[in-house]
Amino acid sequence: MDQNRELFSQHLIEALPYIRKFYSKTIVIKYGGAAMTNEDLKQQFCRDIVLLDYVGMRPIVVHGGGPQVTSLMKRLGKETEFIDGLRVTDKETIDIAEMVLTGMVGKEIVARINLEGGRAVGLSGKDGRLIRAEKKMHRRPSDPDHELDIGYVGEVKSVEPQILNTLEKDGFIPVISTVGMGDDGCAYNINADTAAGEIARALRAERLVLLTDTPGVMRDRNDPSSLVSSMSAREARSMIAEGSAEGGMIPKLSACLTALGGGVRKAHIIDGRMPHSVLVELFSDTGIGTQVFPEP
Amino acid sequence: MDQNRELFSQHLIEALPYIRKFYSKTIVIKYGGAAMTNEDLKQQFCRDIVLLDYVGMRPIVVHGGGPQVTSLMKRLGKETEFIDGLRVTDKETIDIAEMVLTGMVGKEIVARINLEGGRAVGLSGKDGRLIRAEKKMHRRPSDPDHELDIGYVGEVKSVEPQILNTLEKDGFIPVISTVGMGDDGCAYNINADTAAGEIARALRAERLVLLTDTPGVMRDRNDPSSLVSSMSAREARSMIAEGSAEGGMIPKLSACLTALGGGVRKAHIIDGRMPHSVLVELFSDTGIGTQVFPEP
Amino acid sequence: MDQNRELFSQHLIEALPYIRKFYSKTIVIKYGGAAMTNEDLKQQFCRDIVLLDYVGMRPIVVHGGGPQVTSLMKRLGKETEFIDGLRVTDKETIDIAEMVLTGMVGKEIVARINLEGGRAVGLSGKDGRLIRAEKKMHRRPSDPDHELDIGYVGEVKSVEPQILNTLEKDGFIPVISTVGMGDDGCAYNINADTAAGEIARALRAERLVLLTDTPGVMRDRNDPSSLVSSMSAREARSMIAEGSAEGGMIPKLSACLTALGGGVRKAHIIDGRMPHSVLVELFSDTGIGTQVFPEP
Amino acid sequence: MDQNRELFSQHLIEALPYIRKFYSKTIVIKYGGAAMTNEDLKQQFCRDIVLLDYVGMRPIVVHGGGPQVTSLMKRLGKETEFIDGLRVTDKETIDIAEMVLTGMVGKEIVARINLEGGRAVGLSGKDGRLIRAEKKMHRRPSDPDHELDIGYVGEVKSVEPQILNTLEKDGFIPVISTVGMGDDGCAYNINADTAAGEIARALRAERLVLLTDTPGVMRDRNDPSSLVSSMSAREARSMIAEGSAEGGMIPKLSACLTALGGGVRKAHIIDGRMPHSVLVELFSDTGIGTQVFPEP
């Protein structure tokens, strides 16, 4: 027991300076993958978000929800077509996607956070004009000279962060579905990692944290010991350019670079499958996963 | 032209004192019926909401969306069962209803208001714990001694209006889908008139305005000249008790009484089919429709 | 009636954006001519000022009162001498002028505004050191090389607007008699159009509105259809230089230029004989009279 | 010189606690008599007012001006009729009185204070609705059963002190001409001592100071040694009731009682013929003149 006490006070002494450092600071967290499907991980994640809020931090949750969209489409007898891994999104598909993401996936997270004692508010990019989107044309690797119209897939044109400031100031926790609003008022589907990076940038957040289903950035995908625990923005940029990052990591590294370019202090790619990974990453000296820091 | 100028200044002189009176005051507007299906009326309504916001008022839109829910259920091959006009709402139904109301109907209103120059934010009763609901058992008129479980149909347990204050303070226009949150975190369907009355009460709003597809409260449903242009809360209460109000008016009159009982200054039941009915009702001496005022 | 309702809402939709635009903005209004002698116009003018105040604008009234001064001088058996249309103002004359303007004409406007529900405060240029004046020498057109001393006639040396800010902040409506204070503490008579322009400039007011007894600036004084409804500062300057403006318009156009040069957004010369001319000019799309806008 | 230094520091040590005590406190000063006619006393008085303002006090000057009114009436060939010492005030007379008091006498005080470095603002009872008046009927001592209409002579119906608070807050010194505004918008003449008492009461001022042309309240008018240097409100009331105060003192003692009844801490009747009498009264232990203190 005495040993436990000693560990307890050691852990506290380790964590307290971080708790102080993050006081009233904004932390943007991209939530997805296993942490969003496993029941235990869901509950732990929502509880951790409430704890961050409790000790005075300002967490913002950004989430996707591709599998849930696909599932409803199936029930409606609608085929999902993918080109180069991108969902071809006609008007009916985007309406379903918007409805599922903002009306179901987001609201579930909101309800869970509320049950844990927080006060969450679900938002889409339309709310308060948070995310203005514009159509994104696709260029196939096999035919890079031509643009291909894949429908209501958008890229971020601008982020108007005032609604987030308004909510944070009064202690609400924003939960954002990454659907943008086009100039015509229509919804556009936006990649959730990209959106999280843009939001962190627009807020000059203290941290961007991306949950993945891997331990972090690895030099060799199959070798856990090849985990890169810390890298500079320059290294991240090289990794993308050289193609040495595996596919799924590219939008995540790009999101980190977007955030850092806008004054975010550090970006983290961590393993969402590990319980309480957000707490351990933010409050311990060693952390887990990969942190990307800006060039000095 | 000179005559027009004179009318113009007369109209202004009529409207200006109301504009002043409502400055920074909250107006809760229940939106539904024809005004929510006709394209022209939709656009006029959203533009009027933005005008109210422009001149310093704080409009709050509360909406339903039964037809849209029924429509998606049909597409999913799910039968809708009604008992005494109430939708029997199993878990799957409430999930669909929540998704449709908050993820589709609400977001469309938000987008329209934004395109007209406002900054709207869509909310369900879960967001910021706005509406806590509890299960409502049904008693059939034919068998009033037994309670019948019709599923996820709820009544308002409490309203936590802080999220509305937070949004209003910074100039956002709340657009509320009337889905409540149960103690278990589940969604419950709430009658939109009732919810609007409770929200107006919780905010001690200046006004509650309910849009209908009739000219207002009429003594004889088929005789437009029987429109009651003004009535006291006492008269409204009698009308409900005596059964002299037609069916659809009962929840509306009840909502008015709820609001007045909480300090709302006046409640209005007006014809949403008439263009700009909200403006004419609020800013002219004569008004349209029926106004209900509190007992002195 | 329905047609009237439609006109009503059209007029409102026309006026509301202006009401919003002018919220908490300062409007300096030079009051004089027929609007200050006709009983009906007096009352309408004061009521309109109170309406502007009601909807959140900050009106400031600047007035002259030459005829009233002349009248008292006659009763005191004192001859009024004019040189080139300027009153020769000896010590006794300026004392009478100050007394009449600030002690009678101004107080009548104050009382009328108060009776209509506003809270006006009468000021001269001495109060709160509002207008510092210095002696203005006259050069006769017939002998422009020599300066002629015409007594206590002054030009504006500086405007200290703090007293106006103090009053506006707490909802009082300033009513200003254009008597300036010299370095010796004596009163100096100041042209009221000029003073209004300088005050609008010092406050960076939103608008300067000058009431006249003509429809506005006309290319041909005898042809109402020659009214210039909009002109740039450059055009106004040319008109003065070329002598194409009739005599009475020159100080008014100069006052507009003074105001625009100090950041006032627009200046208006309107017909004070028309009822509610201020309301129609400020709140309608077409306006009346002549507006002068700054060079882009 | 050393003796002088010692006196200097003694005087300071005497005065400093009063300076502290009066910091940001309102002092209402009724100005009149010799102090308003002698050139040296005028200048000293205005300079003292500026000094009070300098050290953080909030002086308010209330003045009369009967002789100046009479003088203009003479020039206009209008006879002044007095009944029992009260001026019979027809419409023409009140117009002249208002014009002289607010447009001439008040503005001269304003200008002098401004030249000494203060920032004064002249007000009548109309400005900001400061003094609402109602007609006062006269009862002749010789025929006390009948009321006699002596015209536009009023008594104070109410004082709306907000304009004074507004001016004081921003460092302006109010200079008040005691003309009240009737419900018809007309001016009414008000006794200046009475008005000063009512204003002090409405503001819950710290002090009311009345300048007279006698050393203070004397038991024997012809015996300076009979000066009463301190008396309670009760004693003042007896003196009035018993008729032991000489005529001119009665409205002054009444004004003191009005003020004390409204929470003013002390009222002073002092000799305005003595240079700097206000400073000596407020800042020395012994004072001069008569102070009236509230019942314990």
Place this chain on the structure above:
Amino acid sequence: MDQNRELFSQHLIEALPYIRKFYSKTIVIKYGGAAMTNEDLKQQFCRDIVLLDYVGMRPIVVHGGGPQVTSLMKRLGKETEFIDGLRVTDKETIDIAEMVLTGMVGKEIVARINLEGGRAVGLSGKDGRLIRAEKKMHRRPSDPDHELDIGYVGEVKSVEPQILNTLEKDGFIPVISTVGMGDDGCAYNINADTAAGEIARALRAERLVLLTDTPGVMRDRNDPSSLVSSMSAREARSMIAEGSAEGGMIPKLSACLTALGGGVRKAHIIDGRMPHSVLVELFSDTGIGTQVFPEP
């Protein structure tokens, strides 16, 4: 390592709610005994105080220093006389005590906290009139009918906490030597436990923590397993009345009761010999030592 991570997050999840709960709350800590003599404990204590400050709490340190006083007295060749364990305190003794406590012991704690990154300010009861004292007469147990004068030993007459609020508000950490100020301006020696209780009471602190050289309150002084980990104020009062608390605990339990009586939420008696005892007590579920809670 993974096990460590899990412990780490468990410990954090245990501590975070306390950290939140104590945010911006005042914690009064009586510092003394071994923790004030052992070099390691001194440094750990001061570091812990800085950590509390870091995470937004408001620690206040109250200290004694009897041994240091005795030591200087010896060097000055002055005998210390004790009666019933109380130091007989003549004028010379109190001067030495004041000098040692405020000029040496307190300043050392201040310097250590500053070196750890905090900003401490040393205070005696004279500073800002923090502790007003009055002479305390002694009654010998052997002769309880007579009062014995033991010199400048005082009890707390009143605490004026404003200086503490002033310092806390701006982030300074008060370090208080328990010397009170008598009405004659002289210093009086005050028991440090008692003073800590009174200060906690005057501030309505969240917690009072007393460091001792025992594990806490024990039923049997020689049996560590007899430690009482939690007791009510009522139980503490009985223990004192029944004499079942050992001698040194009586002033400590009394201090706890004083604090609880003034609204302090809990009082703790803990073992200052254990490293980081303050952190473990405040931030863990189980705590160490004895906590005293108010009657419900």
Place this chain on the structure above:
Amino acid sequence: MDQNRELFSQHLIEALPYIRKFYSKTIVIKYGGAAMTNEDLKQQFCRDIVLLDYVGMRPIVVHGGGPQVTSLMKRLGKETEFIDGLRVTDKETIDIAEMVLTGMVGKEIVARINLEGGRAVGLSGKDGRLIRAEKKMHRRPSDPDHELDIGYVGEVKSVEPQILNTLEKDGFIPVISTVGMGDDGCAYNINADTAAGEIARALRAERLVLLTDTPGVMRDRNDPSSLVSSMSAREARSMIAEGSAEGGMIPKLSACLTALGGGVRKAHIIDGRMPHSVLVELFSDTGIGTQVFPEP
């Protein structure tokens, strides 16, 4: 008596503008010499400080206390060694000095000010990290090439004035013992004149006032008529360079130059033996002693 009244008002009129000028301004006063040993002067000084505080100024007292240190050292049987007039300060000596200055001399001033009605707080350079010190090596005039270690004698490395701002803002009067804190946490002795100059500089105080036991700066030490009543910073610098100032004046003139260099408006060297010298110097036109003003 009338003459006295006249003198009284003259003195007030002389002093009031200074009182206004110094309102809410910081005055740093170096206290020492006879004014700190004579009982009457002590009391008058502390009363004057309270008066300054009363009328809204912000006095800060900086004091030395060499004789008291020497006296305790003697009692402890410790020889004091001086080299070139500087006290050789080993660890034991600095401990005694700190204890005497902060624990005895400072606390006596604090208690006296409190008894006069002020609220003083004693500080050393350690408190709130007010004065950071670094070791000062000595160079003997006889051997200027070598540095001599004379122990814990320091010079000011930096002043962190926040604790002073914190105290002043809430109306506390800081009383500062000039002991600095080294990087090792140890105390260092600092010359009190020098410290006062540095503190005035760090605060950009309005005034620095140094009390001495001479009439001020004199060209001939033995001729009182050679007193320099006013000199520029340039002249002060020359006087030091030319050696024309007598020994004791050099650190005082240097302190004045330090203060003026940091934006202090004027520095005064005055005779602390004269009663109320601070009041006379600050509030009269002529002053006493020597004032040093910055180069234009």
